[in-house]
Amino acid sequence: MSTETATNRHRGRPREFDEAEVLDALMELFWTKGYEAASLADMVEASGLNKSSLYNTFGSKDEIYDLALGRYLDTRGGMLDQIITGDRGLDDLLDFFEFVRLEASSESGRRGCLAVNSSTELGNAKPTAAEFSKRYRATMGEALRRPIERAAVLGQIDPELVDVYVDTSRALVVSASVAARGGIETEEVSRQIDSMCRLVDSWRLPASV
């Protein structure tokens, strides 16, 4: 009956790296270079691991890419949840757009959105990529829906158009990420985000008396 203290979970040599950390580094690589352009050599360099360690731990390039995409979505989903909070309706949405503006002008943000990049690079060609594309779409939609539904409750906008505004907001964000990655000057992208904000403002109903 003596239960051994659960110290012998792993017998041999323990792992010298943090899986999540390495996966993050690989995600960054794919984010920057895309799937095809990122070579195994790049992956080795980015991870700091040996090629065979990489392979043993995570599998093939294909599998690693899927893991990296998954990690991006999880991380990103959490970020969205954190960012789009509050009960101010459209004002929260506008705050999020400001976050998008900030990102789009940063070195990191000019790589666009990994989910969008993956969508357009691998599209229908890679089933798992299409799956992530759908997941990203859903996650982003849900996050955007919250402030917009709240805006309807607050009487800021026409409740009939909640779905339309959700779709529109998502499209605007996607398009901004495309522009940012596509080498469009940050001033121009920022101007586009101005338009996004002005559009949202145009959704406001006149305050009922």
Place this chain on the structure above:
Amino acid sequence: MSTETATNRHRGRPREFDEAEVLDALMELFWTKGYEAASLADMVEASGLNKSSLYNTFGSKDEIYDLALGRYLDTRGGMLDQIITGDRGLDDLLDFFEFVRLEASSESGRRGCLAVNSSTELGNAKPTAAEFSKRYRATMGEALRRPIERAAVLGQIDPELVDVYVDTSRALVVSASVAARGGIETEEVSRQIDSMCRLVDSWRLPASV
């Protein structure tokens, strides 16, 4: 003074293929597979030419890609001009969205937009690709501006928001092409286009008495 009839423009063996036709085929290849994923072997197969013929006529893969992109933009620009015509303002814009819907549900259209795909795949990495990204953005903007400015003249919309609506319309089209390529079901994409149309309808001002 006897001017020779200008028959001896080319002395040797004449070209056996049509440059534009071959370039179209190559454009289709890059449209479908993207830049990195398209191999020289693919290019040979798509063009029907020999590898060295390809090289002699158009140059390296890199140069051919640029030529193909240029051809896409020219072709596409002409198409946009043809499609977005008329003087009905928002109704012409809505017609264009219907065209986008039709494309997005076709086999061919589910490859997205080559300019957008190129933007996100090569982004800042390839200067010429960034150049095309800007050209595409400008061309699309100008095409969309026409019906929207007309709508302002017709009193359909708030003239103050013309720029905003141009940016928005372009963003919606870009986002639709991303969705179409990303493996999103055609019904879902079509639903997104419904939202686009409803949004545009919400821009209409009440008819002044």
Place this chain on the structure above:
DNA sequence: GGTTATTTGAACCGTTCGGTCCAATATGTA
């Protein structure tokens, strides 16, 4: 029909691709 210019197919280049294997090494347990 001879000349000339061009295309053509195939062989070939060195490099990099993604992927695999294994002996050496390092570490926790007994």
Place this chain on the structure above:
DNA sequence: TACATATTGGACCGAACGGTTCAAATAACC
């Protein structure tokens, strides 16, 4: 200290990569 177990770096694989060269074939012009 000896054992068991996992990781590690590097050698190695065949295939495909983008790109180049060239002799042979071909067709318009004189």
